[in-house]
Amino acid sequence: MSGPVKSNPVAKQLALGRKPLIEHFTLPLNRLMQTGPAGGIVLLVCAVIALVWANSPWAGAYHELLDTRMFVGFGEFAGSLTLHNVVNDGLMVVFFFLVGLEIKREFLVGELATARKAALPLVAAFGGMVVPALFFVALNYSHHSARGWGVPMATDIAFALGVLALVGDRIPASLRVFLSALAIADDLGAVLVIALFYTATLSWTALGAAGVLLVVSIVANAVGVRATWAYALIGVGLWVAVLLSGVHPTVAGVLLAMTIPSRTRIDEAAFLSGAREALAAFHDAQAPEKTVLSSRAHQGALEQLNSLTDHAQSPLIRMEHGLNGIVTFGVMPLFAIANAGVSLHGSEHLLTTPVALGVIAGLFLGKPIGIFLASWIAIRSGMATLASDVSRRMLFGVACLGGIGFTMSLFIAGLAFGGSEELLTAAKLGTFAASLLAGVIGWLILHTTPAPTAPEV
Secondary structure, three states, X not given: OOOOOOOOHHHHHHHHOOOOOOHHHXXXXXXXXXXXXXXXXXXXXXXXXXXXXXXXXXXXXXXXXXXXXXXXXXXXXXXXXXXXXXXXXXXXXXXXXXXXXXXXHHHHHXXXXXXXXXXXXXXHXXXXXXXXXXXXXXXXXXXXXXXXXXXHHOOOHHHHHHHHHHHOOOOOHHHHHHHHHHHHHHHHHHHHHHHHHOOOOOOHHHHHHHHHHHHHHHHHHHOOOOOHHHXXXXXXXXXXXXXXXXXXXXXXXXXXXXXXXXOOOOOHHHHHHHHHHHHHHHHHOOOOOOOOOOOHHHHHHHHXXXXXXXXXXXXXXXXXXXXXXXXXHHHHHHHHHHHOOOOOOOOHHHXXXXXXXXXXXXXXXXXXXXXHHHHHHHHHOOOOOOOOOOOHHHHHHHHHHOOOOHHHHHHHHHHHHOOOHHHHHHHHHHHXXXXXXXXXXXXXXXXXXXXOOOOOO
């Protein structure tokens, strides 16, 4: 029999105390940011802002802002980048670094950690990349625009998970896990496509320098370097080297992420033992005339607790948690503002061009067909299993959400068609249309799917 419920003294003290003025503004914002669809909603709002701005009387100001040049470096090593380049080639490295951390974690301890667990999302991601590319090539094979075959291959994880969260509790947790693992595997494929097929002329000297810096980061991991600033310095050098090599600089983010330490310095037993000692020291230091501010013993105990907490958490997890909010509510919205501003005046005809139709067919048709068909083959062949609480209808609904390709599709479109404003606009319009259709259809399928019932005994 359970005893009486004890109140949380920390929560009680915080509730009784007067809230700082700033918390009246930050607490509602923090609660909003922690909701499932929040990242997708912010991304959507920023995309709409860019689209409206680019088609308003102030469209000139929008393009002038993106063309603003920023000077980097000094003396002979000085160079200039437009604000658009800073976002796409600079800030997006942070996004790809976070993607790399998530990929590494999934392969170490997540849904891709074992062959059995990884089989279904990996096979589904493969089918969801190949079939859309084939749809695109089929509509563009006789044109030079066939270079854009990579545009409809990737899923936007923020939008897809955001739409899935809108469905509510009727969706089992195993389906969310499947979509997350699928999107992570999808991102890995997109990174490989960018590195292998959307790379300019290579500079082997710069590529060699990048290799040396990558080895330095691997050695730093091996000898026990855990400081974030150390890997940040290596990362800046790696980004410059990759940028100069001809490979797209965002690849540097993924490469660096693979070298980040994933092990903890101490295990659970050592943490618990040290924490008990620190708490006991904190308790023994209590005195009526002393406060934490004036008691060296209190401060020493807190510093010990802080050090133990740092050593009990891997740098990989710490960096991932630290960057998640920055990327979701900073980098990705800025990317949307910088890339979603498409002028619609006189561009309506572009929706019927092979590029736009190829992107729409690839995302809206190719993605669900590829994901569902590959999953069905894997399950029927015994290569993978489907969770008992997931129906085929649910699986197809999630496959439709895979056709939301906003962020990565726009990014690859910029690499494929950066030299042609017309082709780039067509690819963007196709991405917008397909992502909207995929999101709506996927939501309708999942929303009208009966909630899973308990299995019969």
